[in-house]
Amino acid sequence: MAQPVRPIALRKEGDDRLLIDWSDGHQSVHTWQKLRANCPCAGCRDEREKPPEPFRILKPAELAPLKPVGIAPVGHYAYKITWSDGHDTGLFTLEHLRQLCxxxxxxxx
Ligand SMILES: [Zn+2]
Ligand SMILES: [Zn+2]
Structure with a gap:
């Protein structure tokens, strides 16, 4: 069986993106914006599936660009991203990260 593809190195590029080097030689590029927009946690899923509210007042977090303050591996299959607004329930599986490249x-x- 082929070895599962795994990340070899992660690094920040500039202020708004993450680069990941993978064991198959691919280098994936991820903007914080897209990662957060695809956060797989239940709270964010609910938020995305709600119909838009025309009179919704912008939360402060939506005004400032969100950035991760930490990325930590979870086992061998995922990364947990902690965001500047304190949100940390999203687990990005390696497979999901590759799809978001x-x-x-x-x-x-
Ligand atoms: Zn790619
Ligand atoms: Zn989330």
Whole structure:
């Protein structure tokens, strides 16, 4: 069986993105914005599925660009991202991260 693809190195690039080097040679690119918009936790899923409210008042967190303050591996299969607004319930599996890759090559698909 083929080895599962895993990240070898993670690093921040500039102020708004994350680069991940994978064991299959791929380098994935992730913007914080897209990662947060795809947060798989139940709270964020509910939030995304709610119909938009026309009179919703913007929360302070929506005004400032959100940034992760920490990324920690969870077992061998996921990363937990802690955000600048204190949100930390989203677990991004490795598979999910690969699907969210925004590199030129993956963006073409
Ligand atoms: Zn979330
Ligand atoms: Zn890619």
């Amino acid at each position: 925004e590199c030129v090559e993956c963006s073409k698909k």
